[in-house]
Amino acid sequence: MSRDHRGKMAASCCGVKKQKLNNSLPSICCNGSAVYPNYHKNGYTVASPEMCYFCFDVLHSHLYSYEQPKAPLFTNDSYPLFVTWKIGRERRLRGCIGTFSATSLHGGLREYAVTSAMKDSRFQPIQKEDFPKLHCSVSILTHFEDAADYLDWEVGVHGIRIEFINEKGNKKTATYLPEVAVEQGWDRIQTIDSLLHKGGFKGPVNAEIRKSIRLIRYRSEKMTVSYSDYVAQKQNGHA
Known part of the structure; x- marks a missing residue:
């Protein structure tokens, strides 16, 4: 588990590197209270390209020790969010960290743009030479619901967060964003089994274990922009 500098629990979206389902993956922390309010306010779309451009600005300033960019013009409402960095034409994962706590968008994106780039324990920190090869995604999480059981969700539609008891009797949590199962080509059971291993469950997974899970869908x-998109936006004078 990891904490950010304010003591909040940080979570990794994880899982977009190809995995073998029988491997035990590094455990991650996913924050969330017992109550999952609907953060999607008044039905409007929240995520925008400007959020990704802002993350590029923040990371660029961090890498070159420049003054941090001024506050952006998009909404500063509070939402759970993740920032994901991928690199190269094949878009290999280079970092993905966020929070299940409702966080102001300006501060949250400013924080997790850097945290996901520099402090994802699965990867080396992003370097200056990596910057022109990057793609940035911002994911705004909404519509939290308790599922009826571990199968009560739809691949490609829902992200899932599971709570379970490991072999030692300790409560563990893990999450996958909606795109992970699709990218891996998994069905629901394969996704659940992978997520259990990702969360640190080391024993064999069977129907009884799956049925014991609490699942929140x-x-x-999600909005994604490339470095070339970012440069074009700068050249068009919308910085």
Whole structure:
């Protein structure tokens, strides 16, 4: 488990590297209270390209020790969010960290743009030479619901967060954003089994273990831009 500098629990979206389902993956922390309010306010779309451009600005300033960018013009409402960095034409994962706590968008994106780039324990920190090869995604999490059981969710539609008891009797949590199962080509059971291993469950997974899971499903508004998109936006004078 990991904490950010304010003591909040940080979570990794994880799982977009190809995995073998019988491997035990590094455990991650996913924050969330016992109550999952609907953060999607008044039905409007929240995620926007400007949020990704802002993350590029923040990371660029961090890498070159420049003054941090001024506050952006998009809404500063509070939402759970994730920032994901991928690199190269094949878009290999280079970092993905966020929070299940409702966080102001300006501060949250400013924080997790850097945290996901520099402090994802699965990867080396992003370097200056990596910057022109990056793609940035911002995921705004909405519509949290308790599922009836471990199968009560839809691949490609829902992200899932599971709570379970491991072999030592300790409560563990893990999450996958909605795109992970699709990218891996998994069905629901394969996704659940992978997520259990990702969360640190080391024993064999069977129907009884799956049925003991508490599953919270949610949706995600995701926006992705490339470095070339970012440069074009700068050249058009919309910085």
